[in-house]
Amino acid sequence: MKTDPTLNETLHKTLDERASHCFGCGAANQQGLHLAFVIDATHPDAPRATAHVQLTQRHEGPPGYIHGGIVATLLDEAMSKLNRPLKVLAMTRHMEIDYLRPAPLHQPLLLISRHLRREGRKLFHHAELQYPDGSVLARGKGLFIIIDERLLARAGLTQPQI
Numbered sequence: 001m002k003t004d005p006t007l008n009e010t011l012h013k014t015l016d017e018r019a020s021h022c023f024g025c026g027a028a029n030q031q032g033l034h035l036a037f038v039i040d041a042t043h044p045d046a047p048r049a050t051a052h053v054q055l056t057q058r059h060e061g062p063p064g065y066i067h068g069g070i071v072a073t074l075l076d077e078a079m080s081k082l083n084r085p086l087k088v089l090a091m092t093r094h095m096e097i098d099y100l101r102p103a104p105l106h107q108p109l110l111l112i113s114r115h116l117r118r119e120g121r122k123l124f125h126h127a128e129l130q131y132p133d134g135s136v137l138a139r140g141k142g143l144f145i146i147i148d149e150r151l152l153a154r155a156g157l158t159q160p161q162i
């Protein structure tokens with residue numbers, strides 16, 4: 001049986017290295033958004049993440065504005081960045097979004113997320129896309145589920161013990 005020649009290489013990379021093509025934040029993804037977050041873990045149980053965003057016509061939906069699916073990606077990515085400071089691996093299970101105003105292209109915007117609460121494996125996060133003056137363009141609430149070792153292995157995401 002033939003094996004994929006890239007498989008062995010993939011298995012020997014850490015999860016962080018394998019996330020380098022993440023569409024939201026991966027440095028190696030040339031088509032990605034390259035979001036760079038600053039994490040504030042002053043309160044370890046209530047971390048916050050912030051990123052500056054300025055998108056171009058590549059991500060256009062309505063003329064002059066960011067596509068709604070990309071807005072969802074921004075909010076999802078911002079919320080996912082709260083998992084590491086909480087010292088867990090977790091994936092988005094449910095997300096809801098209020099698109100309050102069209103989000104403009106070519107303008108500096110702020111992406112801000114915060115952890116709300118934890119109930120067992122369930123993490124409840126919140127995120128906003130804002131103008132620099134704090135007025136809100138879109139708001140998201142997310143349910144992230146903490147992934148245990150068994151599920152990591154099933155998803156092929158186990159970090160090899162070598």
Ligand SMILES: CCCCCCCCCC(=O)SCCNC(=O)CCNC(=O)[C@H](O)C(C)(C)COP(=O)(O)OP(=O)(O)OC[C@H]1O[C@@H](n2cnc3c(N)ncnc32)[C@H](O)[C@@H]1OP(=O)(O)O
Nearest residue numbers: 076077080089090091092093094120121122143145151157
């Ligand atoms: C891994 C590191 C990589 C991170 C990259 C970050 C990228 C940015 C974030 C993403 O976009 S991740 C990609 C999008 N997400 C996915 O692809 C996840 C796909 N879903 C799954 O793989 C599974 O559903 C998942 C592993 C998340 C959970 O599967 P489980 O079988 O472990 O969950 P389960 O069905 O038992 O639900 C867990 C709990 O949530 C509850 N739940 C589920 N849906 C709910 C809902 N909609 N509202 C409220 N509660 C809900 C459910 O009742 C249950 O509650 P209890 O623990 O109290 O019993």
